Amino acid sequence: MRFSTRGRYGLRALLDLALHGGNGLTPLKDIARRQEISLHYLQRLMAPLIAAGLVTSMRGAGGGVALTRSPAEIRLREVIEALEGPVAPVECADDPSCCNRSALCVSREVWTEMKNAMVQVLQSTTLQDLVERQRKTGRAETDMYYI
Amino acid sequence: MRFSTRGRYGLRALLDLALHGGNGLTPLKDIARRQEISLHYLQRLMAPLIAAGLVTSMRGAGGGVALTRSPAEIRLREVIEALEGPVAPVECADDPSCCNRSALCVSREVWTEMKNAMVQVLQSTTLQDLVERQRKTGRAETDMYYI
DNA sequence: TGCGAAGTTGACCGGAGCGGTCAACAATTG
DNA sequence: CAATTGTTGACCGCTCCGGTCAACTTCGCA
DSSP, X not given: OOOOHHHHHHHHHHHHHHHHOOXXXXXXXXXXXXXXXXXXXXXXXXXXXXXXXXXXXEOSTTOEEEESSOGXXXXXXXXXXXXXXXXXXXXXXXXXXXXXXXXXXXXXHHHHHHHHHHXXXXXXXXXXXXXXXXXXXXXXXXXXXXX | OOOOHHHHHHHHHHHHHHHHOOSSOBOHHHHHHHHTOOHHHHHHHHHHHHHTTSEEEEOSTTOEEEESSOGGGOBHHHXXXXXXXXXXXXXXXXXXXXXXXXXXXXXXXXXXXXXXXXXXXXXXXXXXXXXXXXXXXXXXXXXXOOO
16 A cells, blocks of 8 residues: 555656756756656656646757646646556545445445545645745755655 | 555455354355455465454364454454555655655655545444444345445 | 757566465364 | 364466666757
């Protein structure tokens, strides 16, 4: 019952962009260096974030990636679900038809409660919230928001 | 971000015991048949439940398994954690030392919030709650509490 | 026009864990 | 003793994760 590194690394990358990105493009190389993530693997993680419309990219010299919206408009749920799929403890919480007798399943109510609780936390937190906490917590060590 | 079948099957098995177990011992064979779980696999799942003190067992003819406490005293959290390990979205939510810079990590606060939300649901629900929901939902089809 | 810098994509790979099985064994009843 | 039932260790196929490599495309700049 754990998120994989995809969600964690991806969130780190977007938080990096929110803190260091400014208005322009940031090369993945820079993010990879600051976050100590393999460049190749980070490139892998960018694809779903771009597909989800959270990030834009430009190739070529001077290229890189950037957030498509302000950090205040990016909810963690979007980031996590882009990289990890729907947030839920079991499949049937999202899709009743995945279990042939879900209509009678009492545990499903519990799973649904749990899903709602999980989603609520991620939905109510934005990238900007993390940026502010970061600035409050680690003024001196801006690079140290390991996840 | 899903529970494996271990937690789901295990919960089904304990719910089965709560509904059909009565006072005596129930052979695993019976549970496996009602729940349509492979007997061998169910045996596998029993070991951690016994180790966690939720279930007792007796070998030999007339043997089987039984709950050690009343269903009202068994919280789903115990069942799930016995089979799936600590309920948390990331390791560092339980163990700060697993990440060398967890003291500065702002995401960790989010993970902790999330862990608390997840645990709260499982902690506040008992096997008896499921039994009552089951009796209300499917009087006619007592066997159909698939998860 | 060409070079280099950067993102994109497909293929691949080792390892871990899941879901499941089998066989051998231990304990209990009758 | 035989039958029944739980216990344990070994094993297996599969999927996914984490990660790498190479080839390709696209862009800026000289």
